[in-house]
Amino acid sequence: xxxxxxxxxxxxxxxxxxxxxxxxxxxxxxxxxxxxxxxxxxxxxxxxxxxxxxxxxxxxxxxxxxxxxxxxxxxxxxxxxxxxxxxxxxxxxxxxxxxxxxxxxxxxxxxxxxxxxxxxxxxxxxxxxxxxxxxxxxxxxxxxxxxxxxxxxxxxxxxxxxxxxxxxxxxxxxxxxxxxx
Amino acid sequence: xxxxxxxxxxxxxxxxxxxxxxxxxxxxxxxxxxxxxxxxxxxxxxxxxxxxxxxxxxxxxxxxxxxxxxxxxxxxxxxxxxxxxxxxxxxxxxxxxxxxxxxxxxxxxxxxxxxxxxxxxxxxxxxxxxxxxxxxxxxxxxxxxxxxxxxxxxxxxxxxxxxxxxxxxxxxxxxxxxxxxxxxxxxxxxxxxxxxxxxxxxxxxxxxxxxxxxxxxxxxxxxxxxxxxxxxxxxxxxxxxxxxxxxxxxxxxxxxxxxxxxxxxxxxxxxxxxxxxxxxxxxxxxxxxxxxxxxxxxxxxxxxxxxxxxxxxxxxxxxxxxxxxxxxxxxxxxxxxxxxxxxxxxxxxxxxxxxxxxxxxxxxxxxxxxxxxxxxxxxxxxxxxxxxxxxxx
Numbered sequence: 001x002x003x004x005x006x007x008x009x010x011x012x013x014x015x016x017x018x019x020x021x022x023x024x025x026x027x028x029x030x031x032x033x034x035x036x037x038x039x040x041x042x043x044x045x046x047x048x049x050x051x052x053x054x055x056x057x058x059x060x061x062x063x064x065x066x067x068x069x070x071x072x073x074x075x076x077x078x079x080x081x082x083x084x085x086x087x088x089x090x091x092x093x094x095x096x097x098x099x100x101x102x103x104x105x106x107x108x109x110x111x112x113x114x115x116x117x118x119x120x121x122x123x124x125x126x127x128x129x130x131x132x133x134x135x136x137x138x139x140x141x142x143x144x145x146x147x148x149x150x151x152x153x154x155x156x157x158x159x160x161x162x163x164x165x166x167x168x169x170x171x172x173x174x175x176x177x178x179x180x181x
Numbered sequence: 182x183x184x185x186x187x188x189x190x191x192x193x194x195x196x197x198x199x200x201x202x203x204x205x206x207x208x209x210x211x212x213x214x215x216x217x218x219x220x221x222x223x224x225x226x227x228x229x230x231x232x233x234x235x236x237x238x239x240x241x242x243x244x245x246x247x248x249x250x251x252x253x254x255x256x257x258x259x260x261x262x263x264x265x266x267x268x269x270x271x272x273x274x275x276x277x278x279x280x281x282x283x284x285x286x287x288x289x290x291x292x293x294x295x296x297x298x299x300x301x302x303x304x305x306x307x308x309x310x311x312x313x314x315x316x317x318x319x320x321x322x323x324x325x326x327x328x329x330x331x332x333x334x335x336x337x338x339x340x341x342x343x344x345x346x347x348x349x350x351x352x353x354x355x356x357x358x359x360x361x362x363x364x365x366x367x368x369x370x371x372x373x374x375x376x377x378x379x380x381x382x383x384x385x386x387x388x389x390x391x392x393x394x395x396x397x398x399x400x401x402x403x404x405x406x407x408x409x410x411x412x413x414x415x416x417x418x419x420x421x422x423x424x425x426x427x428x429x430x431x432x433x434x435x436x437x438x439x440x441x442x443x444x445x446x447x448x449x450x451x452x453x454x455x456x457x458x459x460x461x462x463x464x465x466x467x468x469x470x471x472x473x474x475x476x477x478x479x480x481x482x483x484x485x486x487x488x489x490x491x492x493x494x495x496x497x498x499x500x501x502x503x504x505x506x507x508x509x510x511x512x513x514x515x516x517x518x519x520x521x522x523x524x525x526x527x528x529x530x531x532x533x534x535x536x537x538x539x540x541x542x543x544x545x546x547x548x549x550x551x552x553x554x555x556x557x558x559x560x561x562x563x564x565x566x567x568x569x570x571x572x573x574x
Binding site: 120160161 | 202207288
């Protein structure tokens with residue numbers, strides 16, 4: 001008889017088997033010392049996302065639910081991706097997924113929960129994507145998946161810096177350098 | 182502008198760099214009037230801190246005149262300010278708990294990965310130090326960009342000299358926090374390892390906090406004399422068995438609190454230290470901890486251990502058993518400078534704390550490489566070097 005394991009409380013994305021069907025899942029949480037409604041409102045306006053998601057060049061809202069994302073690709077190339085909003089709950093969650101026929105198959109959701117004892121808001125972003133396959137898959141892998149968890153962590157941290165400090169920290173000394181010299 | 186620049190181990194030079202620019206709304210640019218070389222700069226000079234890049238501008242103890250401000254800076258052009266070495270946003274969870282050196286938002290996001298891997302959490306940011314702490318250009322320069330200028334810098338009233346207030350940037354609050362972390366009670370003996378700038382300020386602070394007896398341990402006679410001047414008893418570890426002496430000077434009890442103001446480059450020809458030095462030569466990131474080990478063994482049962490000295494990596498032969506079996510408490514951390522500057526400025530104004538005694542040499546910025554060399558090699562006489570960028574070479 002198979003031994004019955006107790007289900008642990010860790011989120012799916014931290015489990016050793018982090019696949020959901022055909023899609024790979026990544027995600028990160030960050031606690032931001034600002035009210036939930038303020039963070040939700042900033043994220044809900046997709047044209048704000050490139051300010052902290054550095055892989056995205058621009059997002060154009062094309063209809064009530066749809067938007068076209070222009071993503072930076074290697075060698076100065078650009079890839080576009082059309083997404084639609086799904087499951088938007090005021091001050092709680094914003095979901096999106098690539099539309100039918102899109103070159104890149106991906107879906108994401110960001111949730112906003114009150115942190116305990118007035119410590120602000122726990123923001124969790126989870127992104128599911130199709131693992132690489134074919135030419136497009138390889139391009140997507142280069143774009144998103146070199147170290148996708150690190151990229152997700154960086155984006156959420158930039159969001160936190162922007163919301164808490166009002167600016168994104170840089171060690172640079174001039175507009176023309178990146179702090180690495 | 183001219184700036185003291187790190188090129189490699191034992192190789193710092195004054196080079197020409199482009200002047201810094203305002204990059205973020207809360208930034209300010211200072212024209213530096215005074216900047217000191219810190220003991221922790223010597224860790225960079227000696228190459229025992231990882232994450233330096235050739236071309237980095239050093240210096241995290243500095244002050245100057247505001248010459249340019251971003252739209253969200255609260256400073257005014259012409260004000261004289263001292264800048265904390267810790268770059269802290271003032272808005273995050275840690276800053277609001279006054280744990281400024283643990284700020285989440287000062288260290289640029291892509292610079293956080295290395296320390297997150299090393300320590301489990303990313304470090305805060307500092308001026309003129311490793312890229313682990315942000316890779317920010319430092320203040321041993323004619324000009325410096327100061328982020329979060331609405332939170333960190335403290336405005337200096339007219340009539341106070343640079344030399345009186347410069348050390349608010351690091352070593353005075355660091356010595357003060359070291360003494361605070363020792364949680365001094367009436368009747369306490371506090372033992373301080375290291376009569377360098379931090380140790381000497383820890384001695385002054387412990388005295389103000391009401392310690393019964395302060396014992397300072399070093400081997401440089403002149404530095405020990407300075408400790409004596411502030412009312413400490415002294416032990417020269419080259420002449421005396423330190424632990425036996427501490428026991429005898431405390432009626433067989435041991436010091437109630439111990440402060441390690443030495444850190445990762447402890448001196449002394451004893452076996453654990455020799456092994457540590459060999460390891461440090463092989464790879465940065467290995468710590469030399471003889472002073473800390475001695476402090477842990479000397480501390481009385483149930484006593485307190487305060488560690489302002491800088492460590493960056495791993496230390497073995499750590500007397501964990503002594504810590505547990507004696508029930509020691511340990512408090513450490515980079516200094517939460519912004520928490521202390523206002524109070525300490527007032528104490529300097531009232532004459533409670535003397536700061537200028539420490540300065541042995543005032544040099545021009547161009548002479549900074551000589552300052553580094555002598556501050557390391559002639560520690561007895563070169564107790565503190567202050568660079569004056571406005572002074573002719």
